[in-house]
Amino acid sequence: MKRILVPTDFSAHADNALKIAAQIAKKTNGEIFLLHMLEVPNQMNDAITGSTAIPEVMLFIKKANETLQKTKDKDFLKAIKVTESVKFESAFEGILSFCRKNKIDLIVMGSHGVSGIEEVLIGSNTEKIVRLSDAPVLVIKKNTTEFKPANFVFASDFSKEIKKPFKKMIKFASLFNAKLNLVMICTPNSFKPTALSEQIINDFMSGFDIKNYSTHIYNDVNIEKGIRNFSNSINADLIGLCTHGRTGLAHFFTGSISEDLVNHAIKPVITFRI
Template sequence: MKRILVPTDFSEHAEDALKIAAQIAKKINCEIFLLHMLELPSQMSDAISGGSGIPEVMLFIKKANETFQKIKERPYLNGISVTETVHFERASNGILAFSKKNKIDLIVMGSHGSSGIEELLIGSNTEKVVRLSDTPVLVIKKDIGKFEGKNFVFASDFSNEIKKPFKKMIEFIKIFDANLFLVMICTPNSFKTTLTGEKLMHEFIADFDIQNYSLHIFNDANVENGILNFSNSINADLIGLCTHGRTGLAHFFNRSISEDLVNHAIKPVITFKI
């Protein structure tokens, strides 16, 4: 891992994410990219693309650069290479495009989450990035101080399609020398006997050379509650899982557990796209 992207709207939540990104960067000696997206009215965007300098836009850019300079002076960024960029694009689209173009290895984002009708109708930029990013996304919901990452929960159905993103997850947990808790959540709608679940998990893990792990079957009313309740029961530092990246109607009718957890979990969540 060489490059970490931290999108920022200069909010408290974005700074919480930057603090965690800084801790990771210091552990593995990597670079941080700070990205601020300016979503402008269409007429302003057209003027910029045509080379015109609109005073309002120039003011936005100036203010963003001034804020970047203040952020780069934060003590927790000492010794880290930080590159700042301002882009004019819709936030989620711009983040995804920047990540791909600059070969980002990890995106760290802050999120306040959403609920009720707001969550159903629009969701958050963080949620959209989680759903669509090919790069792993680490979502931070609050200032958690020192990020240990020692107890890592990875929840899955342990099907064959999970094996590729699982390899990325293994590389990530090596940063923290974490204890890996692999958990299968069984619900009334997706019930498996303990013997069946354990057999699936043992067959899955046999293809990987990992240590410091344990296998768990956890029963709950639904998958999301199961992941949250199990994570709380072992005092997890981080929750990991995979997302399918559904779009359109498929996404509307089959909301991703990953996105729901991003909205509702207090603990940090990292997602890996299948």
């Protein structure tokens, strides 16, 4: 993962994500793409450049570029190649477009999470990126200052469709010599006998040549709470998931475990698209 994108709104959460991205870039000898999305009202799109440019818009652009340059010059980014960009597009659409054009390997984003009616009505750009990004997304929480994921939880149903993204998960874990704690969450709505659950995980793992892992079956009232409670019980450093890019009514009715975890988990979460 050598091409790392860090979207920034210049908040403390974004700055914290950038610090973690810098640690990963040093580990992989990678480069960082620092992106600020400037959402200009539609009626102003034609006035961004040229002789008719609106002074207020040009001021926003100038300030954004100045702040990006100051961010790029921070001490923790020394010796790392950093490319900064300002783009004019809605945040999540612009981020996804930038990823495709620049062949990004990993997105690192900060999140403080939302809850209650705010979560239902507007969600967050981070959640949308988690749902729709083809590149893995690492979501950093406000209390994360050092990224050493020695104890890595991977929660899954261990179906065949998970095998391809799981290969990327293994590569990421190996960068940090992390132990993988493979867990299947059993709930009243998705109950499986322990023997069957163990057989599913063992059959899944038979195609992979890795040694530093353990398997677990954990019971809880729902999958999201099960993942959080299990992760807390083993003092995990990172939670990993594979996610579907569901949209529209299918997403509304089924929900998204990945997005719920991004909002509610205290620990960093990394997602890989199926």
